[in-house]
Amino acid sequence: MSSSILEDGFSSDRLFNQGYSYTYDDVIFLPHYIDFPTDSVHLATSLSRRVPLSIPCVSSPMDTVTEAHMAISMAALGGIGIIHSNTTPSEQAHMVKAVKSRRVPVLSNPVFKSPSDRIQSDDVFDSSNPYVLVTENGSPSSKLLGYVAGTDWAKLGEKEVKIYDYMVNCTDFTVPWSYDLGRIGEHMEEKRRDVVATVRDDEVVDVVAKEEVERIKGYPKLGVGTVGPDGAWRVGAAIGTRETDKERLEGLVKAGVDVVVLDSSQGNSIYQTEMIKYVKKTYSNLDVVGGNVVTVSQAQNLIQAGVDGLRVGMGSGSICTTQEVCAVGRGQATAVYKVASIASQSGVPVIADGGISNSGHIVKALVLGASTVMMGSFLAGSSEAPGAYEYQNGRRIKKYRGMGSLEAMTKGSDQRYLGDTAKLKIAQGVVGAVADKGSVLKFIPYTMQAVKQGFQDLGASSLQSGHDLLRTSVLRLEVRTGAAQVEGGVHGLVSYEKKSF
Ligand SMILES: NC(=O)C1=CN([C@@H]2O[C@H](COP(=O)(O)OP(=O)(O)OC[C@H]3O[C@@H](n4cnc5c(N)ncnc54)[C@H](O)[C@@H]3O)[C@@H](O)[C@H]2O)C=CC1
Ligand SMILES: O=c1[nH]c(=O)c2[nH+]cn([C@@H]3O[C@H](COP(=O)(O)O)[C@@H](O)[C@H]3O)c2[nH]1
Numbered sequence: 001m002s003s004s005i006l007e008d009g010f011s012s013d014r015l016f017n018q019g020y021s022y023t024y025d026d027v028i029f030l031p032h033y034i035d036f037p038t039d040s041v042h043l044a045t046s047l048s049r050r051v052p053l054s055i056p057c058v059s060s061p062m063d064t065v066t067e068a069h070m071a072i073s074m075a076a077l078g079g080i081g082i083i084h085s086n087t088t089p090s091e092q093a094h095m096v097k098a099v100k101s102r103r104v105p106v107l108s109n110p111v112f113k114s115p116s117d118r119i120q121s122d123d124v125f126d127s128s129n130p131y132v133l134v135t136e137n138g139s140p141s142s143k144l145l146g147y148v149a150g151t152d153w154a155k156l157g158e159k160e161v162k163i164y165d166y167m168v169n170c171t172d173f174t175v176p177w178s179y180d181l182g183r184i185g186e187h188m189e190e191k192r193r194d195v196v197a198t199v200r201d202d203e204v205v206d207v208v209a210k211e212e213v214e215r216i217k218g219y220p221k222l223g224v225g226t227v228g229p230d231g232a233w234r235v236g237a238a239i240g241t242r243e244t245d246k247e248r249l250e251g252l253v254k255a256g257v258d259v260v261v262l263d264s265s266q267g268n269s270i271y272q273t274e275m276i277k278y279v280k281k282t283y284s285n286l287d288v289v290g291g292n293v294v295t296v297s298q299a300q301n302l303i304q305a306g307v308d309g310l311r312v313g314m315g316s317g318s319i320c321t322t323q324e325v326c327a328v329g330r331g332q333a334t335a336v337y338k339v340a341s342i343a344s345q346s347g348v349p350v351i352a353d354g355g356i357s358n359s360g361h362i363v364k365a366l367v368l369g370a371s372t373v374m375m376g377s378f379l380a381g382s383s384e385a386p387g388a389y390e391y392q393n394g395r396r397i398k399k400y401r402g403m404g405s406l407e408a409m410t411k412g413s414d415q416r417y418l419g420d421t422a423k424l425k426i427a428q429g430v431v432g433a434v435a436d437k438g439s440v441l442k443f444i445p446y447t448m449q450a451v452k453q454g455f456q457d458l459g460a461s462s463l464q465s466g467h468d469l470l471r472t473s474v475l476r477l478e479v480r481t482g483a484a485q486v487e488g489g490v491h492g493l494v495s496y497e498k499k500s501f
């Protein structure tokens with residue numbers, strides 16, 4: 001038999017050098033040999049040179065994806081969140097501090113009143129804030145005297161009376177901020193309380209209700225999470241490459257940020273290489289991620305400038321219109337493969353940014369050389385993403401928008417577009433909505449389990465072993481025709497229900 005008959009699939013090198021721009025859906029891996037159970041697959045990785053993670057998940061620096069609650073939850077899961085910069089420097093630094101000052105994946109915005117105040121409308125209570133805390137003078141730092149439950153307030157006949165007359169008087173409902181959920185639950189049991197206030201340096205951090213503790217306990221068990229040398233959750237933040245971003249950066253560093261991401265669609269610019277050098281010179285212990293890039297030569301320039309990580313993707317995001325508007329970009333599978341091939345030679349981890357809509361895309365990104373995936377739309381429908389749920393044609397949805405959409409630009413990032421030279425605004429993104437997906441604390445662990453099954457089918461027990469299989473050409477790939485892609489999905493049924501877990 002001739003050797004070409006026995007040859008199965010292509011090596012990555014051959015597949016990605018044919019002059020086509022392939023995306024995740026275009027390519028498929030051929031299965032290899034399994035000699036270990038799924039649970040033996042380890043997904044520990046790094047975001048950047050000095051930021052280790054236990055799962056390869058990163059939330060996008062977008063104002064409908066990552067603020068403090070998302071970043072806390074991603075860190076609790078073993079990933080990391082990158083706080084967006086479409087806000088004032090002080091508000092962004094405040095969000096970094098909020099992540100650093102929590103231990104459990106909850107974030108409330110407690111309302112404080114004094115005993116002589118009155119609550120006349122139910123505006124102060126909402127689903128994320130069902131309790132009002134009562135302190136001696138109504139400020140967060142004065143002595144805690146008790147609380148008012150929204151449900152109790154609703155039952156009051158006379159709303160004009162002072163809080164003093166109906167509050168729950170108690171001081172045994174505080175716990176140190178460092179308690180984990182297990183200990184918080186035990187405290188509630190012991191004191192027979194439905195609510196506790198977590199306290200740090202005599203100030204209330206959060207109000208935690210029993211239902212919330214029960215809800216989170218019902219999700220897959222959390223590991224140790226992404227904790228930095230300061231003993232707090234690790235968190236990243238996005239900045240731009242303008243002079244004013246140096247001031248923004250200073251505030252973020254003071255707030256304790258662990259890594260900064262230079263947020264640009266085309267990172268190979270003089271603005272970015274100068275910013276990389278500035279960050280490395282001014283804050284030698286801070287990791288800096290450069291990007292976005294999609295080619296070997298773009299990556300080489302940023303590696304030479306000193307980046308600790310590279311963010312890959314141009315126009316591949318679900319809300320992106322860059323390829324349509326500017327005619328530049330690259331299919332995401334090709335981009336990740338090419339950039340990771342060069343970055344691995346310098347030990348620079350790669351973030352595959354954009355275009356992730358299922359666990360298979362994550363397997364593809366990681367096996368093609370990425371160390372992590374950055375996700376926007378995949379996370380935007382979660383309860384941890386900013387914004388409230390709305391209803392659209394009877395479906396529960398959350399708003400999700402591109403940072404280059406007109407709407408996002410006029411909120412804050414217009415400085416970069418309307419800055420010194422460009423007078424006309426051109427959108428490179430859209431405003432849309434995504435379906436409610438529940439909590440990331442639930443669907444990310446299930447997604448990681450699916451990713452592990454993909455790795456097992458390939459005979460890869462870790463990210464490193466996946467990369468080794470790729471680079472030694474043991475991993476075989478093929479391009480899927482249009483019909484093969486249809487066949488690979490659900491087809492030919494009159495109806496079906498898709499439930500993944
Ligand atoms: N990954 C992707 O495919 C894309 C992402 N986006 C997102 O949209 C947002 C905006 O991205 P960009 O427009 O690429 O932001 P950007 O800040 O890199 O660029 C905006 C404009 O400002 C210019 N500029 C930057 N620094 C400068 C300086 N120091 N002096 C003078 N001019 C300077 C740039 O050359 C560009 O014309 C980001 O959040 C980005 O992630 C937008 C488009 C595509
Ligand atoms: O062309 C673009 N116009 C935009 O307005 C925009 N906003 C975000 N991004 C990028 O998309 C990534 C998220 O993509 P996904 O929703 O597919 O995860 C993000 O992580 C970004 O890289 C944009 N790209």
Ligand SMILES: [K+]
Nearest residue numbers: 315316317320
């Ligand atoms: K796109």
